[in-house]
Amino acid sequence: NAGVTQTPKFRILKIGQSMTLQCAQDMNHNYMYWYRQDPGMGLKLIYYSVGAGITDKGEVPNGYNVSRSTTEDFPLRLELAAPSQTSVYFCASSLETGGVETQYFGPGTRLLVL
Amino acid sequence: DAKTTQPPSMDCAEGRAANLPCNHSTISGNEYVYWYRQIHSQGPQYIIHGLKNNETNEMASLIITEDRKSSTLILPHATLRDTAVYYCIAHGSSNTGKLIFGQGTTLQVKP
Numbered sequence: 001n002a003g004v005t006q007t008p009k010f011r012i013l014k015i016g017q018s019m020t021l022q023c024a025q026d027m028n029h030n031y032m033y034w035y036r037q038d039p040g041m042g043l044k045l046i047y048y049s050v051g052a053g054i055t056d057k058g059e060v061p062n063g064y065n066v067s068r069s070t071t072e073d074f075p076l077r078l079e080l081a082a083p084s085q086t087s088v089y090f091c092a093s094s095l096e097t098g099g100v101e102t103q104y105f106g107p108g109t110r111l112l113v114l
Numbered sequence: 115d116a117k118t119t120q121p122p123s124m125d126c127a128e129g130r131a132a133n134l135p136c137n138h139s140t141i142s143g144n145e146y147v148y149w150y151r152q153i154h155s156q157g158p159q160y161i162i163h164g165l166k167n168n169e170t171n172e173m174a175s176l177i178i179t180e181d182r183k184s185s186t187l188i189l190p191h192a193t194l195r196d197t198a199v200y201y202c203i204a205h206g207s208s209n210t211g212k213l214i215f216g217q218g219t220t221l222q223v224k225p
Contacts, residue, residue, distance in 0.1 A: 004157075033213070042201070043158070043215040059214070090157050094213075100146060101205065103213060105157030 136202030
């Protein structure tokens with residue numbers, strides 16, 4: 001298993017540009033998540049999905065959009081990049097069994113908006 | 115999910131046990147205690163979880179007090195590679211999809 005994969009690893013965007021961060025998992029997990037982590041800070045939940053076709057907002061959804069058309073993929077879309085979106089973005093997936101939910105994280109995408 | 119409180123930083127000598135505390139005084143009956151760690155620049159990594167009983171796996175031990183209001187993660191023989199930020203999370207299945215990470219404890223293992 002590759003686990004959770006993310007592309008690209010690093011990207012520089014100009015203000016106002018758009019991009020999609022890709023995330024895929026091959027563990028057949030129902031749940032997927034997007035977090036952002038600013039320098040020296042903890043992780044903040046952007047969006048999450050409990051299954052294909054179902055998404056919901058996390059703590060900091062403004063400026064982002066997501067879709068979940070398949071179990072495997074959960075892309076994150078930035079429509080109009082702003083310097084405040086400079087961050088490291090982590091995707092994660094999990095499977096809830098018997099009340100226990102363990103998350104597996106990807107390696108992250110570093111985004112710089114100039 | 116219940117709020118958790120952790121010290122911002124701790125030091126530990128290499129080869130000694132590292133004991134990381136966490137307070138979760140408002141934890142509800144169906145919430146598990148989870149520990150994750152994040153080594154510099156990498157994605158967080160699951161370590162261990164528990165509900166009421168103490169737990170041990172190949173990475174660490176988790177001690178939960180009888181009233182479940184606090185817990186301690188124990189790394190029995192810390193190595194330099196254990197230097198990381200450690201996150202304690204109280205989470206229940208009723209909040210599926212909303213695992214919230216706090217600030218964590220930065221553990222520095224020193225030679």
